[in-house]
Amino acid sequence: MPQGRWVAFQHGLRGIQGCSNGPTKTERILSTPAEQWVEEVARKTKPKQIVWCDGSERENERNVETLIEQGSTVRLNESTYPNCYLHRSNPNDVARTENVTFICSNRKEDAGTTNNWMAPGEAKEKIGKLFDGAMAGRTMYVVPYLMGPADSPITKAGIEVTDSPYVVASMRIMARIGNKALEKIGNTPDFVPGLHSLGDLSPDRRFIMHFPEEKLIWSIGSGYGGNALLGKKCFALRIASKMANEQGWLAEHMLILGLEDPSGKVTYMAAAFPSACGKTNLAMMVSALESSGYKVWTVGDDIAWMQIGPDGYLRAINPEAGFFGVAPGTNALSNPNVMDALRRNSIFTNTAMTAAREPWWEGIDGAVPSGLIDWQGRAATGTNGTAAQPNSRYTVPACQAPCISPLWQDPVGVPISAFIFGGRRARLAPLVYESFNWQHGVFVGATMASETTAANTGKTGVTRRDPMAMLPFCGYNMADYFRHWLDMGKKIPHPPKIFHVNWFRKGADGKFLWPGFGENARVLKWILERVEGKGKAEETPIGWVPTADALTLDGLKISPETMDELLRVDQSDWAKENEDTAQFFKKFGNDLPRELHHEHDQLGRRFGSTASAGS
Ligand code: GTP
Ligand code: SPV
Numbered sequence: 001m002p003q004g005r006w007v008a009f010q011h012g013l014r015g016i017q018g019c020s021n022g023p024t025k026t027e028r029i030l031s032t033p034a035e036q037w038v039e040e041v042a043r044k045t046k047p048k049q050i051v052w053c054d055g056s057e058r059e060n061e062r063n064v065e066t067l068i069e070q071g072s073t074v075r076l077n078e079s080t081y082p083n084c085y086l087h088r089s090n091p092n093d094v095a096r097t098e099n100v101t102f103i104c105s106n107r108k109e110d111a112g113t114t115n116n117w118m119a120p121g122e123a124k125e126k127i128g129k130l131f132d133g134a135m136a137g138r139t140m141y142v143v144p145y146l147m148g149p150a151d152s153p154i155t156k157a158g159i160e161v162t163d164s165p166y167v168v169a170s171m172r173i174m175a176r177i178g179n180k181a182l183e184k185i186g187n188t189p190d191f192v193p194g195l196h197s198l199g200d201l202s203p204d205r206r207f208i209m210h211f212p213e214e215k216l217i218w219s220i221g222s223g224y225g226g227n228a229l230l231g232k233k234c235f236a237l238r239i240a241s242k243m244a245n246e247q248g249w250l251a252e253h254m255l256i257l258g259l260e261d262p263s264g265k266v267t268y269m270a271a272a273f274p275s276a277c278g279k280t281n282l283a284m285m286v287s288a289l290e291s292s293g294y295k296v297w298t299v300g301d302d303i304a305w306m307q308i309g310p311d312g313y314l315r316a317i318n319p320e321a322g323f324f325g326v327a328p329g330t331n332a333l334s335n336p337n338v339m340d341a342l343r344r345n346s347i348f349t350n351t352a353m354t355a356a357r358e359p360w361w362e363g364i365d366g367a368v369p370s371g372l373i374d375w376q377g378r379a380a381t382g383t384n385g386t387a388a389q390p391n392s393r394y395t396v397p398a399c400q401a402p403c404i405s406p407l408w409q410d411p412v413g414v415p416i417s418a419f420i421f422g423g424r425r426a427r428l429a430p431l432v433y434e435s436f437n438w439q440h441g442v443f444v445g446a447t448m449a450s451e452t453t454a455a456n457t458g459k460t461g462v463t464r465r466d467p468m469a470m471l472p473f474c475g476y477n478m479a480d481y482f483r484h485w486l487d488m489g490k491k492i493p494h495p496p497k498i499f500h501v502n503w504f505r506k507g508a509d510g511k512f513l514w515p516g517f518g519e520n521a522r523v524l525k526w527i528l529e530r531v532e533g534k535g536k537a538e539e540t541p542i543g544w545v546p547t548a549d550a551l552t553l554d555g556l557k558i559s560p561e562t563m564d565e566l567l568r569v570d571q572s573d574w575a576k577e578n579e580d581t582a583q584f585f586k587k588f589g590n591d592l593p594r595e596l597h598h599e600h601d602q603l604g605r606r607f608g609s610t611a612s613a614g615s
């Protein structure tokens with residue numbers, strides 16, 4: 001197969017080079033399901049040429065040249081940021097667009113009430129038209145990729161066809177692309193096909209379509225992040241969540257970390273926080289308790305695929321190979337590990353750039369440098385909003401992080417002992433609490449809420465329900481997803497304990513009460529102690545909350561009053577929350593598993609009968 005070569009596309013057929021008396025041209029071209037699909041897509045989109053990506057260095061160099069020629073990408077300072085680039089996206093295309101993201105199941109009920117739905121026939125017709133000739137005059141890149149380490153039984157393959165060299169360069173960091181993926185796919189149909197075109201980048205013709213029964217993805221009109229890097233949200237969450245439901249595993253919007261204790265034992269935890277709510281920072285933190293022997297190792301920062309292992313533990317792999325992280329707020333104090341990692345072989349998208357051609361963003365620390373160029377390539381005057389776009393991001397190979405776990409590519413995955421849910425709640429949720437049991441933990445996850453961020457287009461700072469941080473990413477009916485979680489709890493011999501955290505509680509002055517970042521290790525230490533059957537806790541109506549003396553606070557300047565406020569369970573706030581939950585549950589009608597109604601009733605009852613508990 002001529003993959004890896006720059007093969008001209010002629011008359012709708014891919015030219016075959018260097019083969020003598022083999023099968024006829026047509027037989028060869030139609031020999032594998034992968035080639036057949038690519039051929040079908042090419043007939044529709046009519047590119048001027050097709051490039052099969054092999055993942056090699058040489059190919060990447062050529063791709064980078066193309067990117068730079070196209071004008072929206074520049075090379076950064078070659079001595080301080082070797083092999084790093086800044087890409088400026090279209091200003092109308094800076095975040096995921098949930099409003100134009102669809103689940104195209106045959107039956108509307110199977111998409112549920114939290115997803116946009118379109119009938120597959122209508123979707124193929126309507127969006128298919130936008131793909132007709134969409135790649136005319138452009139190169140079509142075929143990117144075979146693996147989600148997960150090549151030797152893991154949990155790993156799955158995909159093929160993304162795209163007309164964006166930026167997507168190719170990003171996929172190269174975020175997934176394992178090229179020949180190793182093509183080898184795994186071979187002559188089988190075992191890959192998730194994803195068709196992506198920039199189209200004309202008009203928001204009116206932007207659609208992110210998922211066909212969960214066919215396991216197919218179509219994305220047009222956006223070149224940004226989760227809309228365009230199809231291995232990430234589209235495959236590893238929306239399509240994979242459907243596969244996981246069918247096959248009895250979990251595909252979750254979760255970071256994976258290992259917490260090492262002073263004896264050297266590492267306990268693994270997975271945490272689901274909504275977009276831009278602190279997953280990358282938690283996964284990569286430098287622990288405030290490192291000098292007393294508690295260290296954090298990173299396995300993944302955004303997505304976890306988990307199967308029940310032969311040992312009865314839930315085994316998690318990170319299907320990705322890189323981090324696509326929020327730049328603003330990232331600095332040598334908040335995330336020194338990533339600041340170290342992103343100094344080479346990284347792509348910056350929509351950040352600002354200094355006169356020395358180094359990437360810059362708000363919160364990177366220090367004064368605004370003179371000669372700063374903003375994310376749209378203009379002189380940063382301070383009058384055009386922030387210099388870096390609020391959802392500007394870095395794309396960095398995971399292996400470059402100093403904190404990367406030695407087991408991050410382990411084919412069997414790491415055993416998960418704790419699940420942590422969390423979000424941005426200025427009021428209400430205490431710093432940390434533990435659910436009473438799996439079913440109650442599922443209720444805690446299902447009723448998660450968070451203030452919205454710049455990761456999606458739309459209003460920021462509005463509190464919305466985001467069950468398990470999967471609201472934008474569940475590829476099927478969310479009520480069925482809750483059912484799946486409840487069922488999994490019964491199947492896992494050693495299920496993780498389930499916790500909830502909130503780093504974002506604010507005081508009367510509107511400031512965060514908890515310092516966050518590396519100090520979050522103190523909360524992880526308590527979680528570890530609870531997993532081990534230790535750790536002091538007080539029973540409250542919402543779950544087990546640490547007692548005043550349970551958290552290790554040595555070396556942290558925080559007043560006992562602030563700690564009380566952080567751990568407080570406010571009766572009247574929770575009464576209101578319980579009403580909101582009732583409203584939210586109505587969305588699911590009769591589909592909502594009765595266990596969740598039961599947990600909701602129990603919560604109300606516990607507040608009624610233990611009126612003073614914890615408050
Ligand atoms: P996605 O990549 O969109 O999924 O985001 P994420 O969940 O990985 O969030 P990330 O770690 O990138 O953090 C998003 C924002 O939250 C950044 O601006 C961080 O500075 C801020 N943040 C992260 N952790 C903390 C914390 O512990 N406390 C506070 N106050 N802010 C935090
Ligand atoms: C998120 O929004 O959860 C992200 C960024 O991780 S994106 O890849 O754009 O979805």
Ligand code: MN
Pocket residue numbers: 274275276302
């Ligand atoms: Mn994310």
